[in-house]
Amino acid sequence: MELIPAPRAIEGPARTTVPLDRDTTLWAGPGTERTERWLRATLGAALALPLRPGPPEARNAVRLLLDDTLEPEAYRLDAVDGRGVEIRGGGPAGVFWGAQTLRQLLGPDAFRRAPVRPDTGLGVPDLVIADAPRFRWRGLLLDVARHFMPKEGVLRYLDLMAAHKLNVLHLHLTDDQGWRIEIKRYPRLTETASWRARTKIGHRASPLWDEKPHGGHYTQDDLREIVAYAAERHISVVPEIDVPGHSQAAIAAYPELGNADVVDTAALSVWDTWGISANVLAPTDTTLRFYEGVFEEVLELFPADAAEFSPFVHVGGDECRKEQWTESVTAKTRIADLGLTDEDGLQSWFIGHFDTWLAARGRRLIGWDEILEGGLAPGAAVSSWRGYGGGAAAARAGHDVVMCPEQYVYLDHRQAPGEDEPVPIGFVRTLEDVYRFEPVPAGLTAEEARRVLGTQANVWTEVMEDSARVDYQTFPRLAAFAEVAWSPLPGPADRDFAGFERRMTAHYRRLDALGVAYRPPTGPRPWQKRPGVLGRPIEGPPPNR
Structure with a gap:
């Protein structure tokens, strides 16, 4: 079967099919x-299936x-x-993932928003699929701080995630280049x-500039809608408020947040280039x-009971560059007062403060693997991005882990060698x-391995100015990641990539129906190239695991 991700076990299919038509009921x-709501709204719209309520014993039923x-x-x-289609799930999420598989079995037209062949008979192969995920955390990071993605784009990506069982x-909401979340007590x-x-x-070494202002933010109601839309699809939304580095945008709005005894923070503006701000x-x-105060409003917008991983706050x-702290009398005084050794200990203290603060409110802190430096409270979790070591x-050390090493799953990195790849950034990762x-x-x-909650692909958007560029960098690699x-794949060397490519032939048709501007297997289309735009090519194999 041409299913992605591949299920654990399939019995069949037989030569017969189970019809789905205007008389098919839904129990x-x-x-x-x-x-139930998703099936009627999505498959009903795509295939002109009313899916009217009916009794569980109906012969032509889902x-x-x-x-x-x-x-x-x-x-x-x-x-x-003769008996229809039955989807059993161990929980509500399991039923939903079974419905995603049903959608794939119905063909690419099931991924459209309106029927194109409403009179064509539909059917599901006579089969049995038994399936379950390897990892609990199957994530996607969207960097909406570097280039803002309007609410409609985020909702679209939630649908794309659901289609791939992620x-x-x-949501990377804040950085040097922009702050994307409304905080009512701090309007600036x-x-x-x-x-x-x-x-x-x-x-950042490029001489080219887009002289238009760039910006945008989500209102609090926008974020409530995003969280609710995600929860309907059994997706957790984990917000990231970056501290203490990557904070120039916040300091530009409120200069008292910066190291004013070292630099003129009142003269700072939101950063317009890339890299790591001092x-x-x-x-x-x-x-x-x-x-x-910021996190108090964040916790209200992202309730802990929305979905499985909603208690987490990133x-x-x-x-976090330390030059300003090294020069700051205020920072040196704080280090002395706390009995710390150096500026690295100061960062650990800063993160530890919010770990304690969040834990007191029933939430769990998660951060990038630098937060391990200087020690970390037992309940905190780590996103490991600098390879496998973190x-x-x-x-x-007993912490839960989400694996997202840049050498493998940073999808801003280029997909092939050569000059045709638009803005060639980072390692070649095909x-x-x-x-x-x-x-x-x-x-x-085995006990330590159980600490790996799962894995996540990260889409950093410094060189992705619009949704088409995000699509190009993300797909089709997100299908492989999913x-x-x-x-339950074998070891990396034994995986059947040729078989995956064959299944992708069908999956590209689904992505076409969804309107995804993916990178074709033959290379970028003419309008997907960015000739003359400087990238940052880095070659070399990934580090040893």
């Missing part, structure tokens, strides 16, 4: 209401029900001629910090109280490279 047992003998996200899809959207964060006067085109947060009580913690160290990615670090014990995150 939904208790706990399956979200999937039946949804929970089965506590299955794992929470596991499902069993039975399509039997279940965590990590959206009045000032949410837009920049111009933008560097390409790598303007970091001052380690003062003023800064702590300010960000406590605080960044990466790439993830392995975190797991051995579709096959992503497909052969193994999330669990080598050398962990299979890595979901399916």
Whole structure:
């Protein structure tokens, strides 16, 4: 079967098919209401199927029900001629993932928003599929800070994630180049910090500029809608508010947050280029109280009970330059008062403060692997981006881990060698490279390996100015990543990439129906190239696991 991600087991298909037509009814047992709504709204619209309510014993029916003998996200899809289609899930999410498989079985037209062949007979192969995910956390990071993605684009990506059985959207909401979340008690964060006067085109060494202002932010109601839309699709939204580095936009709006005894923070503006800004947060009580106020509103917008991983709040913690702290009398005084050794200890103290603050409110801190430096509270989790080392160290120290090493799953990195790749950034990571990615670090014990919650692909948008560029960098590699995150694949060297490519032939038709501007396997289309825009080519193999 041409399913992506590949299921654990398929029995059949037989030569017969189970018809789905205007007389097909839909019965939904208790706990399956979200999937019932999704099927009527999505398949109903795409294929002109009314899917009227009907009794569970109807012969031409789709039946949804929970089965506590299955794992929470596991499902069993039975399509039997004369009995219809039955989807059992260990929990509501399992039923929903079974419905995603049903959609793929119905062909690419099931991925459209309106019927193009409403009179064509539809059918599901007579088969049984038993399936369950390998990892609980199957994530996608969208960087909406460097280039803003309007709300409609985020909702679209939630649908694309659901179609690939991904279940965590990590929203990178703040950075040096923009602040994207409305905080009512601090209005200048959206009045000032949410837009920049111009933008560097390409790598920071490029001489090219887009002189148009760039900006945007999500209102609080926008974010409530995004969270609710995600929850309907059993997707957790994890917000990231980056501290204490990557904070120039916030300092531009509120100069008292910066190291004013070292630089003229009142003269700062939202950063218009790329890289790592030296303007970091001052380690003062003023800064702590300010960000406590920010996080209070964040917790209200991202409730802990929305979905499985909703208790998590990401605080960044990466790439915090220390030059200003080294020169700052205020920072040196804080280091002395706290009995710390150096500026690295100061960053650890800063992260530890918010770890304690979030834990007291029933939430869990997660941050990039730099937060391990200087020690980390037991309940905190780590996003391992600088290779496998951080993830392995975190797991051995008893922390939960999400594996997202840049050498494998940073989808802003170019997809092929050569000058045709638009704005060639980072390592060459082909579709096959992503497909052969193994999330669990080598050398962990079985107990340590269980600390790996899962894996995540990261889409950083410094060189992605619009949704078409995001699509190009993300797809088709996200399909390969989804299979890595979901399916019980063999070791990287033994994976059947040729078989995956054959299944992708069908999947490209689904992506076409969804309107995804993916990179074709033959290379970029003429309008997808960016001739003359400087990138940052880095060659070399990924580090050893």
